[in-house]
Amino acid sequence: MTSFLLQRLVLPRAETTEPLLYVRAQGDVSFANETALLVKGAEISFDTSFGVFAAGRWRRLTSVDCLSVTVHASGSGRIELVGVRSAVRGLSLRENIVASAGISSSGKTTLEVPDFTKSSIGTYFVRVSAEQSDVVVSGGQWTTTTTAPREVRLSLSITTFNRQDYVKPTVAKVLQLVENVDSLRDHMRILVVDNARNISFDTAPNAPISVVQNPNLGGAGGFARGIIHLRDEGWSTHVLLMDDDITLEPEALVRTFALFTFARVDAV
Numbered sequence: 001m002t003s004f005l006l007q008r009l010v011l012p013r014a015e016t017t018e019p020l021l022y023v024r025a026q027g028d029v030s031f032a033n034e035t036a037l038l039v040k041g042a043e044i045s046f047d048t049s050f051g052v053f054a055a056g057r058w059r060r061l062t063s064v065d066c067l068s069v070t071v072h073a074s075g076s077g078r079i080e081l082v083g084v085r086s087a088v089r090g091l092s093l094r095e096n097i098v099a100s101a102g103i104s105s106s107g108k109t110t111l112e113v114p115d116f117t118k119s120s121i122g123t124y125f126v127r128v129s130a131e132q133s134d135v136v137v138s139g140g141q142w143t144t145t146t147t148a149p150r151e152v153r154l155s156l157s158i159t160t161f162n163r164q165d166y167v168k169p170t171v172a173k174v175l176q177l178v179e180n181v182d183s184l185r186d187h188m189r190i191l192v193v194d195n196a197r198n199i200s201f202d203t204a205p206n207a208p209i210s211v212v213q214n215p216n217l218g219g220a221g222g223f224a225r226g227i228i229h230l231r232d233e234g235w236s237t238h239v240l241l242m243d244d245d246i247t248l249e250p251e252a253l254v255r256t257f258a259l260f261t262f263a264r265v266d267a268v
Helices: 055-061 164-180 218-233 251-262
Strands: 004-009 024-026 029-032 035-038 043-045 068-086 093-102 108-112 123-144 154-160 188-194 209-213 238-242
Touching: 004 251, 035 043, 055 123, 093 108, 154 164, 154 218, 154 251, 164 188, 164 251, 188 218, 209 218, 218 238, 238 251
Parallel strands: 154 188, 154 238, 188 209
Antiparallel strands: 004 123, 024 043, 029 035, 035 123, 043 123, 068 093, 068 108, 068 123
16 A cells, blocks of 8 residues: 655754753764764654654544554664543643554664554654664654645745745755655655745756746735736646745654645645
């Protein structure tokens, strides 16, 4: 069966200023090049803002009916899938290990979430421990084999006015993401609405990006121009409006794309 990517397990990058948004560490753990090295006896857990899988919301808002997580890791250790339930009115939390396995010699260890649709567990996260030897973790992904109810073609419309220092890194991140993530390739494009009429990009001829020069009509005018342009073009099923002065976490786009793909019609 074909698996669809819902979200990834993201580790801190070189430019990350708040690593606790991604992962917690106990013991001797070091991070480099989006990998984690766990010295024997150490552990990391993804019970963080970017690390958890918000199962309750996915059940309520989407048609996803099964879930698994795959961790890319090598070494001798253990991977645990932890479920978190809210107690009385959300005032306390209860954690339970719902699945676990030793790290596979193949470098990829997959755990299935039991009874995903019937479970009352609101949040899941992964914990990795180094037991008999050091362990290297290089990320992972949450996936489903649920049939996608629709094909999404997502355009990112960025309105800018002399913000090249922000927009160019954002565009570079998105293009790299589209190239590296199979589900996004040929399904995500960038439109830059340039209110200053002076921005250019050094990209490959077939890169999924286009630039529209626009009078300086402000943010609202730029966003309106982007929507009209994309509507007339006819390719996009969804449009995401983006500011030009952001530092982008690309993982947000992976999750947005997946949510659009599986969203219930009555929840949109």
